[in-house]
Amino acid sequence: MTPCTFIFAGPSGSGKGTQVDLLKAYLKHNTPEIPEFSSYTGDGFRALMNGDTLAAHLAKEIQNAGLLQPEFLAIYLWADNFIKNVTGKEHLFIDGSPRKPAEAIVLDSAMEFYKREPVHIIDVVVSDAETRRRLLLRARHDDTNEGIDRRLAWYKTEVVPAIEYLKKQPRYRFHRINGEQAPEQVHRDILKALVL
16 A cells, blocks of 8 residues: 545534544554654644744634634644655655635645645535534633524635545546434545545
8 A cells, every 4th residue: 555645624523533543543453564653733733832922923813713714824733843854755645735726726835745636525424403513512711602603604605625635636526425313434434435
């Protein structure tokens, strides 16, 4: 097996992170000779906001207002991560990007630069009602009805068009997965779609 690239998409609460972990464990067991590298944009933002720079303070203001961070910050965070860590010999997992169409264009150029092909987009599909139910149960500080409405709206207006852009590019393979099942069944469906 050659190193694979996976982009996980889906609204907040869809279980993307769980599925990333399950696929990583599966590949580690079945292809132990291939290392893995994960790029989580959210982790980059959390690390940035722990700092005491102007960028950290402005990013905190944006987060506290429940708004989407600007593209340049997201691109910088994952691009810097790629530059420092991608060797071409690893399975690459991307979670939390792209979040806007402009970011998708830059991410596609990074995939071309690193000669990552094919790139598998795993779209974990969950209804708005199920997303709301899961997020309210999770009960993070921003998991209010208003916060959930805002995240669902930006997912539809920003993330979906970003993924649609990538779907039209020849290097991507798109896999739509029903996320409203037990996590183990979602994982089995992902393995089946990827023919693993």
